[in-house]
Amino acid sequence: MDSMSLQQFALPDLGEGLTESEIVSWEVAVGDTVELNQVLAEVETAKALVELPSPFAGTVSQLLVEPGTTVSVGTPIVAIETADASPPVEPPPPVEPVETSPAVEPVETRPEQPPETPSVLVGYGPRVASSERPRRRQRSASWLAAHAVPESAGEPRHPEPAPAEDRRTPIAGVRKRMAEAMVQSAFTAPHATVHLEVDVSESLALVERLREHPRLTGTRVTLLTLVASACLRAIRHSPAINSRWDAANDSVIEFAHVGLGIAVATDRGLLVPHIQAADRLSFAELAQAMTELVAAARSGKATTAQLSGGSFSITNVGVFGVDSGTPILPPGEAAILALGAVRRRPWEHRGEVALRSVATLSLSFDHRLVDGKQGSEFLVAVGSMLSDPGSVVAFA
Incomplete structure (x- = not known):
């Protein structure tokens, strides 16, 4: 009969040179039986939400990091008991959060050094050495109040309102x-911006017709879709923009x-x-590509490949x-072009x-690459297509 050993899973290198991630949530609990490649946790990098699959099959022995903690690559985050003849490894103590007043810097604790040969997921790179300590997200006064011990059953419930306090939120991840x-x-590119008011009445009418087109069933078509198409056509004659x-x-x-970049406002x-x-x-x-891209970004499922490699953006x-x-x-x-x-x-x-229906287009550009004439001609070309959008739509 095989003996049991304790394996530590360290936060792997998730690519793109990212050296830390925040543990958003655990998908398993202590005592759970997990299979190889079963999702253990969801983590947030500086670019996207990522699911971490288990490199081991066994039983979860200890969760070493609490949700909301930012840890460096190579830091052990979970211990799993597996059937193995190798000697067990003692896990380090979990990272304990220290609750503080919002007016005081949070106290940070340093986890013990990971073992010499941490587990690395297939396809991920080796760990990156870092001296930064895990950071615990500050809990607000409202959270503390919601989780306070209730009054006894025999006493009247007259909670006093919590006093107003400053709120400190650590800056991490996407923000x-x-x-x-x-x-x-x-501070590296000299910005210049030009504006143009455009009659988009015909574009809005075209959007309504396109929404009924059989080739676009299940696809979200908006004025921004026409703007994107117009920009792509105008770039053919204005290569400096790209x-x-x-x-x-x-x-x-x-x-x-x-x-083509699409700016998306998300909760993160x-x-x-x-x-x-x-x-x-x-x-x-x-x-269709715009519809899928925006949905992926808002759900936190945009890949690192989708979040890099842009040459022109719209917002x-x-x-x-x-x-x-x-x-x-x-x-x-x-x-980058903004639609008002x-x-x-x-x-x-x-x-x-x-x-009429009128909107303002604003084009910001790097003045080292695009001069005023080039930027203005590009913006006028886009505006002209939106005023008379027949040439913007090509299904071939």
Whole structure:
């Protein structure tokens, strides 16, 4: 009969040079029997939510890290008892959170060093040495109040309102990555922005017709879909919009195809996943790709491949009721276009003043790559197609 041994599973290298992840939730509990490749936990990297499969089959002996804790690659997170003749390994104590007042920095604890040969999932790289300590998300006063011990049954329930307190939230995961990217872009690329008001009445009418088209059944078609298609067509005549400044090699890269980024607001922060070679897609294929990409980003299932490799992006600030803005470039991209809210306004139409649907397009660009003439011509071309959108839709 095989003896039992205790195996430790360390947080693996999830790729893209990411050195830490936050344990979002455990999918198993102590005492559970797990199979090989069964999902143990869901973790959040700086780019996406990732499910961690078990490299062992056995019984969960100990969960070493609580949900909400950020740990470095190579840190043991769970101990599993397996049928093995090898001697057991003593697990380190779990990382204990220390509750503090929001006005005081959280106390951090350092886990014991992992064993010399930590478990590594197939396809993942080796662990990355790091001196950073696990960080525990600060719990708010409202959470503490909700989990307080109730009053005795014989006493009247008259809880006093909790006093107002400052709230400290650690910056991690997607929000941390977004902040770093925006600072990098803002202070490395000289931004310029141009705005254009466009009559999109015909585009909105076309959207309604397209929603009934049999080729688009089950696909979400919006004004942003038409904007994306118009941008892809305008880029054919404005290659500078789809380029990159390569300072390391003193050169400019003009991309053969468009990695189209779609800015998506999620509960975890702003994500900009991309559709690779979007310019090669038909309108129906583009609409379907956008629908799937946004759904993946909002559910936290966007892959690291989808969250990299962009060359031009669009963002819809109109969904928040905003007329226009000055979007910041995703790092390494030459331009980003923002679509503002659609407003019913008096507008000159066919020689008369009529009530029309008008939206503002805002194009921010890297002035090293795109000059004012190029940026303006591109924006006018997009606006013209949205005013008369017949040429925007091609199903072939």
